[in-house]
Amino acid sequence: MTETTSPPxxxxxxxxxxxxxxxxxxxxxxxTITGQSAEFDAAGLTPRLINLELRRLxxxxxxxEVTIHNPGAQHSIAVGLLIRCRIRIEGSLGYFxxxxxxxxxxxxxxxxxxxxxxxxxSGVIVIDKNAGSLTGAALRGxxxxxxxHVGARTGxxxxxxTIIVGGNTGSMTGFMMQRGRQIICGDAGPGLGDSMYDxxxxxxxxxxxxxxxxxxxxxxxxxxEFIDRKFxxxxxxxxxxxxxxxxxxxxxxxxxxEPNERKLVL
Amino acid sequence: MCGIAGIIYKGQTGDVGREMTRMxxxxxxxxxxxxxxxxxxxxxxxxIMRFALADPTDHRDFDFSERLERNRRKVESRLAKLxxxxxxxxxxxDYAYRATFRYDGELKPLADFVEDVPGAEVLSLGHSxxxxxDLGDARTVSQQxxxxxxxxxxxxxxxxxxxxxxxxxxxxxxxxxxxxxDVAVVHNGQLTNYHQWRRRLERLGHRxxxxxxxxxxxxxxxxxxxxxxSLETAMKQSLDDLDGVFTYLVVTKNQLGVAKDEMAAKPxxxxxxxxxxxxxxxxxxxxxxxxxxIDTYDPYEREVLVWNR
Numbered sequence: 001m002t003e004t005t006s007p008p009x010x011x012x013x014x015x016x017x018x019x020x021x022x023x024x025x026x027x028x029x030x031x032t033i034t035g036q037s038a039e040f041d042a043a044g045l046t047p048r049l050i051n052l053e054l055r056r057l058x059x060x061x062x063x064x065e066v067t068i069h070n071p072g073a074q075h076s077i078a079v080g081l082l083i084r085c086r087i088r089i090e091g092s093l094g095y096f097x098x099x100x101x102x103x104x105x106x107x108x109x110x111x112x113x114x115x116x117x118x119x120x121x122s123g124v125i126v127i128d129k130n131a132g133s134l135t136g137a138a139l140r141g142x143x144x145x146x147x148x149h150v151g152a153r154t155g156x157x158x159x160x161x162t163i164i165v166g167g168n169t170g171s172m173t174g175f176m177m178q179r180g181r182q183i184i185c186g187d188a189g190p191g192l193g194d195s196m197y198d199x200x201x202x203x204x205x206x207x208x209x210x211x212x213x214x215x216x217x218x219x220x221x222x223x224x225e226f227i228d229r230k231f232x233x234x235x236x237x238x239x240x241x242x243x244x245x246x247x248x249x250x251x252x253x254x255x256x257x258e259p260n261e262r263k264l265v266l
Numbered sequence: 267m268c269g270i271a272g273i274i275y276k277g278q279t280g281d282v283g284r285e286m287t288r289m290x291x292x293x294x295x296x297x298x299x300x301x302x303x304x305x306x307x308x309x310x311x312x313x314i315m316r317f318a319l320a321d322p323t324d325h326r327d328f329d330f331s332e333r334l335e336r337n338r339r340k341v342e343s344r345l346a347k348l349x350x351x352x353x354x355x356x357x358x359x360d361y362a363y364r365a366t367f368r369y370d371g372e373l374k375p376l377a378d379f380v381e382d383v384p385g386a387e388v389l390s391l392g393h394s395x396x397x398x399x400d401l402g403d404a405r406t407v408s409q410q411x412x413x414x415x416x417x418x419x420x421x422x423x424x425x426x427x428x429x430x431x432x433x434x435x436x437x438x439x440x441x442x443x444x445x446x447x448d449v450a451v452v453h454n455g456q457l458t459n460y461h462q463w464r465r466r467l468e469r470l471g472h473r474x475x476x477x478x479x480x481x482x483x484x485x486x487x488x489x490x491x492x493x494x495x496s497l498e499t500a501m502k503q504s505l506d507d508l509d510g511v512f513t514y515l516v517v518t519k520n521q522l523g524v525a526k527d528e529m530a531a532k533p534x535x536x537x538x539x540x541x542x543x544x545x546x547x548x549x550x551x552x553x554x555x556x557x558x559x560i561d562t563y564d565p566y567e568r569e570v571l572v573w574n575r
Contacts, residue, residue, distance in 0.1 A: 073549035091559055094550050111562055113549055114533055130563045133530060151564040152530040170530055171567040189567060190528075 022048045027056040031066075039067035047074045054078060058085050073113065078106060095132070098125050114151070117144045120161065126234065133170065136163045139180060145234050152189065155182050158199060164230060172211065174201045174245075183227055185239050196247045202227060204239030215248035267427045269296030270439075270452045270534075271546040272515045273555065274420035274522040274573050278541065279308070283408070283416025286423045288554040289546055290404035296547060297425035300438035301407045302399030304450035304517055306575075307418040309394045312353055312366040313447075316389040317341065317380060320361035321434045322401050324385075334361060340383045341365070348376050358411050359400070362389075374445035378473075387436060387475060392448030394418070394519055399438040419575040420522050422515045424452040436476040440517075443488030444475060448519040451487065453480035454532045454547060455512035463508070483514050491518075498572045501525045505568050515545070523572040530567035537562045543573050 016023040025048050031040035038057045042050045050068065057063040058081065065086040071077055075094035078087055082102040092110030102121040111129035115137055122141040133151030136144045141161040152170035155163045160180045168186035177196040187205035194211020201214075202223065210216075223244055231238050271289040273282060286303055319334045319341075338355065341363075345352055350369040358364050369376065377388045390397035396416075400407045404425065408414060424439035431437040443449035457463070460479035463486060468474075472485050483504070490500035497516065501523050511531035516523045524534060524545060536545045537552050537560050544552045549562055565571060 073553050075548075075550070092549060092553075092562075094548055110559065111549070113535065129561060132533065132535070132564045149563060152567060168566075170564075172529070 022046060025049055025052060027052040029053070029056070031057055033057070033061060033063060036063055037065040037067075038063045039069065041069045042072065042074070042077075043070035047076050050074065050077055051079070054087070055081075058083055071110075075113070078104075092129070101125075111148065112146075117142075120144065122161075130167070135165075136161070139163060143230070143234075145236075147236070149186070154184075155180070158182070162230060164234065164236070166236060168205065171208075174199065174214075175211065177201070181226070183230060183242075185236070193245050193247070195251070198247055201245040202242040203245065204242050207243065207245070210245070213248045213251045214245055217244045217246045219244045267296045268439075268454045269293035269425040269547040269551070270422070270454045270513065270515055271424075271544075271551050272420070272422040272452075272517070272522050272524070273542065273544045274575055275542045276540070276573070276575065279417050279419050280542070281414075281416070282306070282418040282421040283413035285555045286421045287404045287408040287413060289544070289551040290423045290425050292551040292554040293425055293546065293548055294403045297427040298403060299428045299433045300399060300401045300426045300435070301404045302397065302424045302426070302438045302440050302452070303407070303413060303421060304390070304395060304397050304423070304440040304442075304452070305413070305416050305418050305421045306394045306448075306517065306519065307396065307416065309519065310366070311368070311393070313350075313369050313391060313393060314396055315365045315367070315380070315391050316358075316362070316397050317365065318362045318387045318389060318435055319383070319385045321436070322361065323434055324361075331360075334385075337383050337385060338363060341380050341386060344379045344383065345369075345376070348379060350376070358398070362398075362400070362411070364396070372445075373447055374471075377445045388442070388444070389435075390442040390450065391445070392442075392519070395442070395448040395450055395517070397440055397442050397450055399424075399435055399440065401433065401435070401438075420517060422450065422452045422517050422522065430456065430479065431477045437478050439478075439480055441476070441478070441481040441484040443484035444473065446485075446488035446492060449484060449488040449491070449516070451480065451484035451514055451516050453483055453512055453514040455510060455514070455527070457482065457508055457510040457512060459509040479510075480514070483508065483512075484516070487516050497521050497523050498570060501570045501572070505570070513547075520575050521572055522575070523570065524565065525570045526565055526567060528568050530564075530569075534565055535562050536565055536571075538573075 031038045067088045069090045071091045073092045073094045076096045079099045084103045087106045089108045093112045095113040099118040105124045108127045114132040115134040118137045126145045130148035131146045131150040135150045136155045138157045139161045145164045147166040149167035154169045154173045156175045158177045158180045163182045165184045171189035172191040174193040177199040182201045185204040188207045190209040191211040193214030350367040353366040355365040439452045440450040457479040513532035535549045
């Protein structure tokens, strides 16, 4: 069924009855393909056209390495890729970049806006510069590496995987975190680990203030080994010392659990 | 959602009208209801007053044009009655005007007297500030008011997705800090102690043009500055006084400032170079005027930054 409406005043682009932008768009087929590799210039393309071209290369042409030039900080680029591949983005992304991916290795030679790698299931994303707020929200697996600073609420509701930040992180880092690990090399803003259920946050710099039910724990040799291994993979400089922060499990909800439930949670 | 943007040149002027249009048009998806600009040209000896005599949504009855013409003449006669020497009054659209005049008296009685004319709303008053706002996206408003030719030192802008007040000019940003000269604000967020602050400021004699929570930020900041605080100190105090989620930009004749609430709940991306600063809710807006790979960052919670032109 193709039901299209007239262009909304806000964007000037056609949308269908579900609000999907540019419903009739086709992959522009502008990439240069060399064997298993391809590259294309995204300048002047809408996010939908960029994603269509990327998906064509990966899913139709069978390319395994793609380089995208001039992404122009556009939103929602390289989302929902459920395939093992390598993507290099030469520039910066806007909001919601690389969300819901499962498998790709993505290198962004720039910065990213809010909510990069939201709900990533597996793979690796490396960002050379800064990232905005909500970095790695609800991350489920894989490694998300930001070499610069990140904004607020990093790894909110994180459910697995590892987030590594080379610089500082803003307020409410690890808010409601459930699983996984974060390694913050710089300082952390107020509310670190607020209401976290589980998981571990390592901080190399100063912590402005701990959040509710977040406590400092002893570093173990296993913690050091884990950090060293990750830093070796991503060739990062390790700070002199790390503090380890976990859930204190003192919130009222833990007191209200039945003994068998409590055993599961703790 | 709404989108905000700002640009300031250090020690020089630029095409701030055209650039602000590009920035706001790049964020049109954040707010299709209305678009507004606060533009700062070269400081003039004359006062510049932007005012509207009707709203674009007003019913166009048979004597609409005649009524507006009558009211425009009333505005002119009231300015003259208060001792202003009018240089020029020009129509910028069917219902919006730009007046320049010489006047040495208090601004509040003048603005109050003008606004007493039926349908009149003073959008801005100052020696370099000009606020232009209307319904539609940035390209529409820019074309309507011929903003591409506007050269100046700094500017802020706003694309609005109306949530808590109507879609009309009164609800559109930026807000002039009535009746303080050359101060304006754009805001992304919601203030939860808006009514409390509005009552406090009304008790000090201030009046408000709209029901929009953002308007109190402009008056609040200008009030603190008129009490002797610097812009930066006033903005820092606002972090304790204002409750809710907010990122807002303030402009005065010589400065542009940004403040974020303690949760950093609303976005802002910042690019600073030796000769200019550009900031916006989304990086895509900055890239609309800086067409090269740049380093940007998000200011943190409770961060206040101020730049001079």
